[in-house]
Amino acid sequence: MFHEYILEHRSNRVKMMLMATRAQRTERRADALSKERIVGAAMEILDAHGESALTFRALAARLATGSGAIYWHVASKNDLLAATTNDVIARVMTDVVSSAEPREAIRAIALGLFDAIDAHPWVGAQLHREPWQSAMLQIFETVGGQLQALGVPDRAQFDCASALVNYILGVAGQNAANARLHAHDTDRSAFLATVAARWAQLDPAEYPFVHEVATQLREHDDREQFLAGIDLILAGITTVR
Amino acid sequence: MFHEYILEHRSNRVKMMLMATRAQRTERRADALSKERIVGAAMEILDAHGESALTFRALAARLATGSGAIYWHVASKNDLLAATTNDVIARVMTDVVSSAEPREAIRAIALGLFDAIDAHPWVGAQLHREPWQSAMLQIFETVGGQLQALGVPDRAQFDCASALVNYILGVAGQNAANARLHAHDTDRSAFLATVAARWAQLDPAEYPFVHEVATQLREHDDREQFLAGIDLILAGITTVR
DNA sequence: ACCTGAACACCGTTCAAGT
């Protein structure tokens, strides 16, 4: 009885000491797990080695922990990817300065997204995986707001925003696919030259357009072409009255 | 020696008999493996149960064979998915009647693709996986040809085709994502109502546009909105001179 | 409360062995 008390007493003191040191550690230790740290490590793996390299085992190894530990902070791999994507998109949307002219603002948003997805191609794939999510909502909201400012009639705003967002998502997805295809090693222009050569070799009778456009493919700039598409849609939107 | 000759002779005869019966069987037996039959079975699984249900084990079970047998006809899962996607797209491109008016033709191509991807949502995801492939090439060629017929200046044709195709791919990807989210059981209108309700509940101060557009979301028709986007881009293209 | 790491139920792909 007395012995038990001692033990309990001691164990409480030990617990308190442990808690105290833990509290210090939580602040001091740089390697304490948290959702933010996990998301950060995931982003590093994704950027450096692509989507296929992101496994819970690789993540655990990088974080020097067990693979199961990650599940204490993150519900699933989907959850992790969503959080990582939201991080990237939210940063873009915050960084974009809302220009006075709505047309310029839309171009800025679009280019911001393009550059972010160019830097993190896996985001392009992820935006297609879980729609109606925070990231997409923010894009939709920001684009839509500028369309209102542009004076697009209420009835047409939804369709116009949808067109712009779907176009952006389409380019994003293709960018992700290209990045997956020629992982960081291959030179972009060399890759384009290869595809252009293949296009040029196609039978002009069967593929007249692709055959003809092969030269432009080699010389074209993805970013400029992306912006040309945005301008095309904006020109179309301007005709809606 | 003599014995050997007999054996060889007999075995040749047996071989010929086997070849004869095999030849008959190849024509008669409905369950002989071939790339076409594998692609067909894959398409059935994809349509019925979605992308996640397509495994080599499930495919082998449906074809009543071993999982390794499939690799005799198909190089990999990627190869299989590409072949399946090409099948669907090629059918659409053949079915689309080239209308006299190029603008109408583009709308027909776009709607054909939309309907095909609506019927086979997994195609939308696959188009984003392996670009520069047969399926994409056909789409690009057909769209580009109509732009030439429309009288779009040479310099602008590439950008215009890219804009249309990327928009179509964007919608395709979102369709695939939605299908993945609410597998065949859920009602589409019920799903839209749920999302619309969520949008309506968002803080109007933070999400003024999305909040306002929630009603239109519930009532909108995906196909009509898709076509509205195509018309928007076509209107923009018309301004390019 | 948080972490560990073995275990489970899967994958795509390979390959020796059959016919």
Added chain:
DNA sequence: ACCTGAACACCGTTCAAGT
């Protein structure tokens, strides 16, 4: 030539056990 199916090297996820 074509098929079989066990085996391999992975996955994401769970969970008893630790601290």
